[in-house]
Amino acid sequence: MLDIAAELDRWCEQGRDFAVATVVATSGSAPRRPGAALAVDAGGTAVGSVSGGCVEGAVYELCRAALESGQSVVERFGYGDEDAFAVGLTCGGVIDVLVTPVRSAPAGPDGGGEPSAAVRPAVAAALAAAARGEAACAVRVVDGPAGLLGGALYVRADGGHTGTLGGHRELDRVAAGEAKALLDAGRTATVEVGADGSRCGAPVTLFAESSVPAPRLIVFGAVDFAAALVRAGSFLGYRVTVCDARPVFATRARFPEADEVVVEWPHRYVESTAVDGRTVLCVLTHDARFDVPLLERALRLPVAYVGAMGSRRTHEDRLARLVEAGLGPAELARLRSPIGLDLGARTPEETALSIAAEIVAVRRGGSGAPLTGGATPIHHDGPRGPAGAAAG
Template sequence: MLELAAELLDRVRSGTPYVVATVTSVQGSAPRRPGSSLVVDADGAVLGNVSGGCVDSAVVQACQEMLRSDRSPRNLEFGYTDDDAIGVGLTCGGTIGIFLRHHDPRAEPDLAAEPDLESAYADATRDAPVAVATVVRGPRSDLGRMIVVRPGRPHEGTLGDERRDEVAAAHVTDALQTGTSGTVDIGVADSHRREPSTLLVECHTPAPRLLVFGAIDHAAALAQVGAFLGYRVTVCDARATFATPARFPYADEVVVDWPHRHLQTQHLDGRAAICVLTHDPKFDVPLLTAALRLPVGYVGAMGSRRTHEQRLVRLREAGLTEHELGRLHSPIGLDLGARTPQETALSIAAEIVAQRLGGSGAPLRSGIARPRSTSRSQESR
């Protein structure tokens, strides 16, 4: 529901009751992931979706029924069978679980079951890190209980007892560090309860960082793709003539500085991606020496295989270990046969996504990973 934080903040402040339907599980192929939400409010407005259209109408109907009568939290499941091809289900063949919960801003607040969602929504709208964890499976008396977690601050709300809150808050804090929404199972031993339960953890984190070093045409194309994917994009180059905002309209910032010096001023997490497009040893070696020692998710460098081998020699001389060198994606990108800067940017972005999500980069129809080769646009670099 945090993906709809701005709209829900309006409902809370106006005192409008609403029901949130959130995807909690996905099996097989499905268009939306855990944490995706659909909201129906008491005025009849519908926000978001949970299936891209396949079962949204049925979910809206269930939300409307909850608004009218039984407000108890509940789980729904939708799938697809050949025997009922025109019925309610997912045409893509998957199965999704959905959790429905009623919210009434006008009701007397009960912080034991309802933390301050207004402040959580407000945090998300101003791009501050925040997470909401909800019990979606477990003892019936616990369904719908919620806690709100922010980095470095005590959690709000309770899941039923102090020990369970501590365990849940630790799991949610871990999820916040990666910005990953999904479910977490809390075992009997963890929380000293007789029945296990499942939490839906919804995270909002600031946009991940994409740092592109080297103010070349490929950097302009990569900045555009990175912005489309939701990254906060920085382009950096020591040459003021080339590093201008006019050349990189899709970058959030364009920095004139020595690349390694600028990198050392940044606070980056495991979602950050660093792309080195300079292919000049005086820039590359100090920059990659610093980058490969940071806890970032991706470090890639442009250049042919020959350039890469020469670069490895220099990086070893600079003191990098084989483990650190093993993190380097070079030649950068997946083998798409790219020729233009735009095609090369697509191949780089595809590799970043595959690295982040654990994909193989292989064609889905084959299920077999193919060895990467240098894209044609890098052969001469």
């Protein structure tokens, strides 16, 4: 749901009623990850996708029905060999979809109103935060006692929350704690809460969907290869920074697609800027004056990826210098050098593609091997970044 927050936030501001179908669980070769969403408004307008086209028509109708009834529902879509024309995923995967109506019906005589109306404030708050680029987590019930399906909780980065999961304060408290932990890690996941933890008399399955600011890609070295990598990084959803100590090269005119261009010595910049476990550092300078002081610091940071450009001879010289600087085997093993996968790349654009491919492989736990003739899974559940990315 939060992956289409910008559009749904506009719908909320316009007072439009809608239902949103969100992938909450997958298995096999499912085309979209948990968090992928399709929303349909009262006029029949649709935005987003849950399957890349396989079951969109059926999910569209589920949304229309949920808008009419005001009731949330969970539906499973898979592939049945016995009926090739049945609605399902031709890729062989299975997805569970949670459909939540978000209506603005007035409250009833008891002040409670219908479930979908009670959901709207929490959903709207989560969508607004995600649309602004802030960290936000939306929690909904996937399975549990009657009356809980249809609740929603918006959890902020500080753990504060808005909304309720069926009016159970203890469940709201536990859910907010679980959501904050996932939000800190930039993850979207289902969470099982036991009967004791939920205080609802039965176990509850929650879906906590996180939206976090875009991960950072910092490119060191204002060279032609950097310009191509900036474009590739932006395409992959990173917030891209170019850093170089030479003001004549590090200019906005040369890197118009970068989110930020910084004139600074690379090692000084990496010491002062904010990084986290999703940050990617690409060193394209292949000049020992810049590389060694930078890598000495970068390889000790808790980042997702550190890669450095250069020939194999440059790599061996660089390793020797880093050993002299005091780095140990575990730190040196983190260095991806020469940077990128072996695609036979020659041009800056091809080189950027090889680097981007390695970043994705590290992020998703892929091997980088051809899929043709292989027996490994197409989709991996290995190391992950946002997000989303949403993450998430």
